[in-house]
Amino acid sequence: MLQVQFIRDNKDRVIRGLEKRNFGEEASEMVEEVLRLDEERRAVQTKLDNTLASSNKLSKEIGNLFKSGDHQKANELKAQTSELKLEAKTLGDELNKASDALTDLLYRIPNIPHDTVPPGTSDEDNEEVFRHGDIPQLDDDALPHWELAKKYDLIDFDLGSKITGAGFPVYKGKGARLQRALINYFLDKNREAGYFEYFLPYFVNEASGLGTGQLPDKEGQMYHIEKDDLYVIPTGEVPMINCYRDTIVNEDELPVKATTHTPCFRREAGSYGAHVRGLNRLHQFEKVEIIQITKPENSYEALDEMITHVKGILNELKLPYRILQLCGGDLGFTSAITFDFEVFSTAQDRWLEISSVSNCEDYQSNRLKLRYRNSDGKMTLCHALNGSSLAIPRVLAGILENYQDKDGIRIPEVLVPYTGFDRIS
RNA sequence: GGAGGAAUGGCAGAGUGGUCGAAUGCGGCGGUCUUGAAAACCGUUGAGGGUCACACCUCCGGGGGUUCGAAUCCCUCUUCCUCCGCCA
Numbered sequence: 001m002l003q004v005q006f007i008r009d010n011k012d013r014v015i016r017g018l019e020k021r022n023f024g025e026e027a028s029e030m031v032e033e034v035l036r037l038d039e040e041r042r043a044v045q046t047k048l049d050n051t052l053a054s055s056n057k058l059s060k061e062i063g064n065l066f067k068s069g070d071h072q073k074a075n076e077l078k079a080q081t082s083e084l085k086l087e088a089k090t091l092g093d094e095l096n097k098a099s100d101a102l103t104d105l106l107y108r109i110p111n112i113p114h115d116t117v118p119p120g121t122s123d124e125d126n127e128e129v130f131r132h133g134d135i136p137q138l139d140d141d142a143l144p145h146w147e148l149a150k151k152y153d154l155i156d157f158d159l160g161s162k163i164t165g166a167g168f169p170v171y172k173g174k175g176a177r178l179q180r181a182l183i184n185y186f187l188d189k190n191r192e193a194g195y196f197e198y199f200l201p202y203f204v205n206e207a208s209g210l211g212t213g214q215l216p217d218k219e220g221q222m223y224h225i226e227k228d229d230l231y232v233i234p235t236g237e238v239p240m241i242n243c244y245r246d247t248i249v250n251e252d253e254l255p256v257k258a259t260t261h262t263p264c265f266r267r268e269a270g271s272y273g274a275h276v277r278g279l280n281r282l283h284q285f286e287k288v289e290i291i292q293i294t295k296p297e298n299s300y301e302a303l304d305e306m307i308t309h310v311k312g313i314l315n316e317l318k319l320p321y322r323i324l325q326l327c328g329g330d331l332g333f334t335s336a337i338t339f340d341f342e343v344f345s346t347a348q349d350r351w352l353e354i355s356s357v358s359n360c361e362d363y364q365s366n367r368l369k370l371r372y373r374n375s376d377g378k379m380t381l382c383h384a385l386n387g388s389s390l391a392i393p394r395v396l397a398g399i400l401e402n403y404q405d406k407d408g409i410r411i412p413e414v415l416v417p418y419t420g421f422d423r424i425s
Numbered sequence: 426g427g428a429g430g431a432a433u434g435g436c437a438g439a440g441u442g443g444u445c446g447a448a449u450g451c452g453g454c455g456g457u458c459u460u461g462a463a464a465a466c467c468g469u470u471g472a473g474g475g476u477c478a479c480a481c482c483u484c485c486g487g488g489g490g491u492u493c494g495a496a497u498c499c500c501u502c503u504u505c506c507u508c509c510g511c512c513a
Contacts (some may be wrong), residue, residue, distance in 0.1 A: 042474085042475075045474070045475070045482080046475070046481095046482090048482075049474085049475075049481060049482040049483085050481080050482085052481090052482060052483085053480090053481055053482070055493085055494090056481095056482090056494085058493070058494090059443075059493050059494040060443075060444085060493095060494080061493095062443090062493050062494075063443045063444085063493080063494065064443090064444090066443090066493095067443085067444095074493080075493095077493070078493045079493090080493090081493045081494090082493085084493095085493085248435085248472090250435095377454095379472085379473095
């Protein structure tokens with residue numbers, strides 16, 4: 001969430017930011033309400049503090065009186081404290097009410113978009129900023145990946161439906177091995193680039209969901225295990241960044257660079273139609289994630305580094321891709337700036353999102369209480385960045401479709417050491 | 426699942442009703458000494474709220490309670506350790 005102090009100091013900027021996210025009239029209403037609640041909270045806090053101060057002072061006197069044996073005087077003072085206690089109770093309730101209301105509101109205010117974020121209301125308004133790779137000329141009878149998966153018995157969607165439900169595919173034989181190869185290849189690339197590898201829990205508690213911003217905003221998108229009150233992770237980012245919740249990192253540990261492979265579980269309520277066919281949209285899919293935690297002044301450099309890193313992997317895989325900068329309307333809740341990578345799915349004749357690299361600046365860190373002490377000795381919120389490197393199923397789909405020929409599918413050269421085969425036929 | 430024990434500052438570890446935001450040691454930072462470093466010695470060193478700055482307030486795993494007053498007593502939850510059972 002945004003820092004109240006920041007909103008106080010940058011009221012207009014916050015309102016403009018929310019307007020870029022198409023909040024309209026609500027933008028200034030929300031900001032005004034934050035300022036009002038904050039003022040209320042501080043006023044009540046001051047009153048409460050004064051009451052407690054009086055009460056503390058009295059208690060100390062009473063203690064001294066008992067010690068000196070003046071019980072009568074002590075009992076007189078005791079009588080006075082009950083009134084203060086009552087007052088403190090009332091003020092305490094008031095304070096909780098005000099600060100809860102403030103927190104609830106702050107949770108509903110998304111991050112402020114970076115100045116370069118283009119205006120817009122939907123993914124149609126995202127701006128292409130980079131494109132690389134040739135789109136292969138395929139035969140007329142080229143197949144979409146779900147047909148290829150069936151033809152070569154790589155992925156069985158029906159079997160997944162039988163044992164679990166739609167959106168839970170079963171990978172088989174060379175399909176399973178190709179997926180495993182991609183995971184290992186991505187992890188190795190990340191590790192070589194300095195990312196520290198984690199293997200993490202797939203369930204997180206409520207505090208973690210709040211920390212990274214899935215809660216309360218996207219509650220309906222996560223699977224929730226009610227009996228144990230645990231959430232099934234929608235991305236490895238959630239457990240990985242939450243390793244750093246309530247942490248003060250040493251300045252010389254920054255930047256933190258970390259990577260992990262996890263399955264991701266998403267309810268995807270409301271999805272339908274051709275866009276969810278095959279591997280395009282799943283309830284369970286594998287992803288390799290990278291994060292960085294940096295000093296504020298270095299986070300945009302880190303963002304560039306992450307983008308360059310993902311580009312490097314796609315170049316090696318020789319897949320045609322483009323990079324989009326997300327517009328205000330399509331930007332994630334916690335993100336200040338996001339670049340989506342899309343691979344061209346030749347047989348479907350459409351672009352598939354395979355990575356999303358974001359700088360959350362200090363929005364997440366504020367919820368997480370992720371700080372470091374800067375060189376002036378001042379406690380400062382870190383900046384947090386995350387990106388996919390990469391989402392497996394759509395890369396897999398891209399490989400199947402782009403690398404198909406008349407009687408099989410070639411395996412990209414860099415993957416052959418990982419798959420142990422160079423062709424599916 | 427059953428029986429016990431424990432949770433305190435970056436770490437270790439004292440503290441069983443007031444003078445405790447908390448001894449002591451280590452670590453960190455600053456200084457003295459030294460050509461420099463080490464050692465030794467001196468000083469300093471938790472977080473949040475609040476304030477122009479102070480004052481002041483909150484925090485000893487989380488929540489609730491008793492009391493004029495709680496790190497300390499009670500209830501509850503969580504986590505960790507030991508033993509038993511079960512188990513990949």
